[in-house]
Amino acid sequence: MKHFAGKTLRWEWRDGIIELALDHEPANEIGTEALADLEKFAAAIPALAPDTAACIISSGRQQGFSAGADLRELYRSAETLSEKERLAGIRQFLERVHAVLNAIDSAPFVTIAAVHGVCFGGGFELALTCDIIIADKMARFAFPELRLGLIPGFGGIPRLKRDLGNAFVRDLLLTGRSVNAARAQAVGLVAQLAAEGEALKIARSTAAQITKFDAVTRAAAKKFIKPIPHDELRREIDLFCELFTRPAVMAALKKFVESTDAMPYLP
16 A cells, blocks of 8 residues: 555655655644554555665644644543553553554664654654654654653653663653754754754655665664664553553643643643
């Protein structure tokens, strides 16, 4: 399936390059609808792979790449359930998310995240599955989950640890603060810094360069340099589920849902 248009994203294959655009109001939150569309993309990867050199993941929303998990949906789906039911539901959801992100992470073609605006929480975790992050100078990255009594649950910490030093990871996780694109580039998170509004243009130029190389060598190099931390990812799901059952988490989610802030996900 070389062309797809779903409720929350779309993709198109052309000349060996896939362009996948997240496009879901208001800020590309990842809930059940977005996950279902991402699962369709993950299922299409084996068929797309032989003819694909690179895949660009970007956003069609002005607010940014993605504000993260759909916390409103998460709260509303959990508030009337028993603790046992909540735990079963969140574990199933996280296992589906991890399966999709692992598929993108391990795709034999090169994946490029073209980031602008907010790239927080689960959206940041999606970007971290990509081989290369290209960000415009106004992009910001954050893991604000601790203010909800949670940790990132979509595989973010193991993947960030894979790529960067622990000092930066601890700072980002334990403070919940966002960092700008310039600092993200300085620590090695962002590969290329683009002018405002130019991230997708630079990503397309980078993808075109990647098409010049041998597919077998490219896939082997990626697999060698970017192993997936499966054990840590499984432990992350266990820890997230353990934290999620606490009343403090539901109280924090309720406060988020009832917030009147225009962008309550901002740290």
